[in-house]
Amino acid sequence: MDATQNYLVNLLLEIDTLCKKYDIEYFIDYGTMLGAVRHEGFIPWDDDIDINMTEENYYKWVEACKKELDPKKRVYGDNRNDRDFPGTFGRYIDVESMRLSSNFAFWKPICGQSIDVFYFIELPGDPVKKQEKIDLYFAYDEYANHSYRHFRYKTDREMELYNKFKAMEKKIGREKTLQKIEAQIFHKHYDDCDTYISASARKYGPTSISPKSFYDTVYYAEFEGHKFPISGRYAEALAYYYGDDWNIFPDVKKSHSKMSHTGINCDDYVSDYMRLIDEKQLKEDRYKAKDILVQEGYKIGKHLEMVHAKAARLVQLKLEKKIKENNIDVNSLLDPSSKDKLNILDDLFSNYYEKQLDSSFRYWESYIDIGEDNLYAAIFNLIYNRCNFTAVGKIIKVYKANGFELDDKLSELWNIILTYRDIKAQMVYKNYDKAEKLINEAIKKYPYCKEIRLFNMEMKVIRNELDTANKLIDEIFTDYPDNERCKKALGDIALLNGDKETADKYYDEVSKSSHDGLLLLDIRKKRGEN
Numbered sequence: 141m142d143a144t145q146n147y148l149v150n151l152l153l154e155i156d157t158l159c160k161k162y163d164i165e166y167f168i169d170y171g172t173m174l175g176a177v178r179h180e181g182f183i184p185w186d187d188d189i190d191i192n193m194t195e196e197n198y199y200k201w202v203e204a205c206k207k208e209l210d211p212k213k214r215v216y217g218d219n220r221n222d223r224d225f226p227g228t229f230g231r232y233i234d235v236e237s238m239r240l241s242s243n244f245a246f247w248k249p250i251c252g253q254s255i256d257v258f259y260f261i262e263l264p265g266d267p268v269k270k271q272e273k274i275d276l277y278f279a280y281d282e283y284a285n286h287s288y289r290h291f292r293y294k295t296d297r298e299m300e301l302y303n304k305f306k307a308m309e310k311k312i313g314r315e316k317t318l319q320k321i322e323a324q325i326f327h328k329h330y331d332d333c334d335t336y337i338s339a340s341a342r343k344y345g346p347t348s349i350s351p352k353s354f355y356d357t358v359y360y361a362e363f364e365g366h367k368f369p370i371s372g373r374y375a376e377a378l379a380y381y382y383g384d385d386w387n388i389f390p391d392v393k394k395s396h397s398k399m400s401h402t403g404i405n406c407d408d409y410v411s412d413y414m415r416l417i418d419e420k421q422l423k424e425d426r427y428k429a430k431d432i433l434v435q436e437g438y439k440i441g442k443h444l445e446m447v448h449a450k451a452a453r454l455v456q457l458k459l460e461k462k463i464k465e466n467n468i469d470v471n472s473l474l475d476p477s478s479k480d481k482l483n484i485l486d487d488l489f490s491n492y493y494e495k496q497l498d499s500s501f502r503y504w505e506s507y508i509d510i511g512e513d514n515l516y517a518a519i520f521n522l523i524y525n526r527c528n529f530t531a532v533g534k535i536i537k538v539y540k541a542n543g544f545e546l547d548d549k550l551s552e553l554w555n556i557i558l559t560y561r562d563i564k565a566q567m568v569y570k571n572y573d574k575a576e577k578l579i580n581e582a583i584k585k586y587p588y589c590k591e592i593r594l595f596n597m598e599m600k601v602i603r604n605e606l607d608t609a610n611k612l613i614d615e616i617f618t619d620y621p622d623n624e625r626c627k628k629a630l631g632d633i634a635l636l637n638g639d640k641e642t643a644d645k646y647y648d649e650v651s652k653s654s655h656d657g658l659l660l661l662d663i664r665k666k667r668g669e670n
Contacts, residue, residue: 158205
């Protein structure tokens with residue numbers, strides 16, 4: 141750990157102690173949970189910690205902070221307890237240190253070193269009522285939040301609600317308006333609740349909407365030498381938040397644009413420049429600027445939706461032209477045993493993948509309608525050729541967001557993804573009996589699916605069926621030379637046979653090239669490394 145990470149772990153231990161004292165259940169979540177599972181600590185390039193808890197536990201947490209915190213050392217802030225606080229979720233803040241961010245540096249407590257505290261709000265089970273509350277919460281988050289949030293990405297309904305809040309403010313004032321909205325959102329329980337919305341109110345990255353069942357149970361995970369609670373269904377939760385390749389290190393390593401300094405009191409730091417600034421006028425100007433951004437951002441968003449619609453139409457026309465000019469029979473290429481046919485599909489849909497999977501298209505939920513048969517073929521290729529299940533999930537998410545339902549053919553392909561997720565989760569949890577049963581069923585239904593074949597091979601190693609495992613490794617190498625999971629399995633087999641030298645050779649080879657965090661973590665453990 142670097143100095144900032146070490147500092148944050150100490151703050152997390154303080155939170156853990158306070159939660160245990162007051163019987164408050166919480167979870168380390170999002171990137172912190174990912175780090176715990178994939179690295180047994182911080183994601184190396186990360187510099188923050190997120191925790192989450194149910195709304196019921198959150199109110200217990202707020203009261204505990206009021207009783208226990210020394211305001212000269214630690215404060216807890218959120219928008220409902222301090223209207224000047226620039227966020228609807230909360231922060232546990234060390235005021236004896238300083239942490240800068242351009243969005244809110246001039247508020248005294250906020251720029252101390254801190255841990256984000258999110259909380260789950262129940263949503264009704266009824267789909268219509270659920271969407272109404274989601275729209276209400278996102279509009280509230282934008283209205284209540286001082287900082288610039290999702291001012292471009294607004295649905296028509298969210299913008300309608302936001303403007304309604306602004307009109308109400310002119311009549312009864314901001315505080316009464318907030319209280320009226322909050323009465324509709326908080327302290328609500330639904331017997332049919334199956335989904336939470338988190339106070340993170342994210343419009344991008346890990347979604348704020350999550351199944352309630354993820355947090356019905358708790359697992360204690362290793363994090364920088366300590367045990368902290370995470371979702372009891374963390375494998376499913378991580379796939380839901382980050383995609384099916386959550387165990388793979390990303391090409392672009394995202395980090396927060398902040399400078400952190402410990403040992404400088406944040407009050408001293410802020411007072412040094414705030415003496416030169418009219419704080420009241422600054423806040424008034426900020427409110428006005430925020431509203432202008434929301435209004436103009438909405439217009440820009442509508443324009444971008446139109447631009448994406450035209451770009452989507454161009455992709456569609458190019459695809460149709462390519463099929464016609466080359467006299468391609470797409471259905472004849474749907475052969476998972478033929479690499480040549482799959483490669484023709486891959487070339488055919490390469491432009492479609494580039495555009496539909498582009499972050500801007502997905503951010504605006506812009507769907508490229510290439511027709512049901514072509515969509516089936518494109519997803520077929522992603523599964524059987526590219527083996528990119530995360531890409532399939534992203535396409536299906538946009539597809540459903542545009543009001544489409546999966547037909548029988550697409551459901552058949554989607555079931556492969558769901559089966560893969562089930563097996564992966566059970567393998568991660570080391571529920572090998574259940575995983576083996578799922579694998580045996582899946583290998584009969586999807587014998588050409590690379591990911592299922594790899595799970596089958598790995599299970600044979602786990603069960604010490606080494607002759608069968610070696611045979612399967614040879615078969616996979618035929619189709620996928622130098623596959624790192626096969627090489628790692630060869631290392632495991634050598635280790636089981638007492639040949640540490642050969643095992644180390646394979647482990648070294650995998651460690652130099654692999655981006656699979658779970659694979660690398662298992663190698664470290666087998667070698668007895670920290």
